[in-house]
Amino acid sequence: MPSERLSVVVTRRLPEAVETRLMELFNVRLRDDDTPMTRDDLIAAMKDTDILVPTIGDHIDAGMLGQAGARLKLIANYGAGFDHIDVSTARQRGILVSNTPGVLTDDTADMTMALILAVTRRIPEGLALMQTGGWQGWSPTALLGGRVGGKRLGILGMGRIGQAVARRARSFGMQIHYHNRKRLRPDVEEQHEATYWDSLDQMVARMDVISINCPHTPSTFHLMNARRLRLLKPEAVIVNTSRGEVIDENALTRMLRAGEIAGAGLDVYEHGHDVNPRLRELPNVVLLPHMGSATREGRLEMGEKVLINIKTFADGHRPPDQVVPSML
Structure with missing residues (x-):
């Protein structure tokens, strides 16, 4: 990996402690409000970043991945589920996908x-x-x-x-x-x-x-x-x-x-x-409004997993929570 800091786009607001740590480690573009990105916004982000940090509400399909830029090498999902991401297409394009299992x-x-x-x-x-x-x-x-x-x-x-x-x-x-x-x-x-x-x-x-x-x-x-x-x-x-x-x-x-x-x-x-x-x-x-995992502790632990996955990737190693074919 190049010596300069990787660029990271986060699609939703995350706990303040997680966002602060991301800013310390990487060149991060955060969301000013807590609204979902549009499809066009996601495509634009993927054209111009090294790492995308989406959530379950961000549906990333083959058509969107086909428009991703050559820089995009990791989708570090903030969440355990990954059915909203076309993992197979991502792998074909050389883009790794990671998630945050176990903490919730x-x-x-x-x-x-x-x-x-x-x-x-x-x-x-x-x-x-x-x-x-x-x-x-x-x-x-x-x-x-x-x-x-x-x-x-x-x-x-x-x-x-x-x-x-x-x-x-x-x-x-x-x-x-x-x-x-x-x-x-x-x-x-x-x-x-x-x-x-x-x-x-x-x-x-x-x-x-x-x-x-x-x-x-x-x-x-x-x-x-x-x-x-x-x-x-x-x-x-x-x-x-x-x-x-x-x-x-x-x-x-x-x-x-x-x-x-x-x-x-x-x-x-x-x-x-x-x-x-x-x-x-x-x-x-x-x-209930999809609040099964909505604890302060859980959200922070999810963020820690995302940070570890990105940092490990930035150091030239496989993210510990990489999604592999046997999981699909």
Whole structure:
């Protein structure tokens, strides 16, 4: 690499400590406000920088990468997911891609449990009742929810986050079941007291709660499609803190409206922030604005990962969190 400092473009506002450290190490162009860059802005940035630091909201496709300048050699994503980046095209053009895995595991797992409890115990309905002044006092039959202890939790995707969810759910007395691309080692299964299901259909049909914790890939797109959603028990609840594209959102909405699924807790959506308006109307649905990883600690640790990836690359080495083909 040349001796002069590398140029870096950051697409969104980052924690102040992260931005300060980036400015100390590199020639950085930061965002003045916290609005997403347009497609044209991203293309212009990629034409004139060595390193791009995007976030999940920045969709970088083959057409955009085809217009990138020869200087662009690293896309250091601020986030663990990378399905918004055409990694294969980037590799073909000699552009490395890195991410920030591992640092958001506990935060996302905490939010998963929060959604499970919020839906099953009808917490938002109770909150709305208090905020509107409609509460008339305690009643033996008011806002009856379900007990999570003893219920079957089916985890779709038993990676770091899925296992962190399992640890928390066991503390609440839930029975742990999972479906994964690869079965866990026997000792890991034993640690979580987890039952493996080779057939996702069979698992889904028997669970009280389904937690989506797998990444979005071509093979997981609409993995929970209309046919599979119809396998759920009418009293079942589905929670998604992973990627919205894993669930057919329209099919889920129809079934929730028809009472064919008891409830849902969603932190992510199939079309980004363009949420199906019919979902907002349902009392048995808890919707959050993609805040599963939104802790101060997590955001700083993400920034530290980005800094390490860029610094390692600048020193002529492979970024420790480089996205490789086996991850796609």
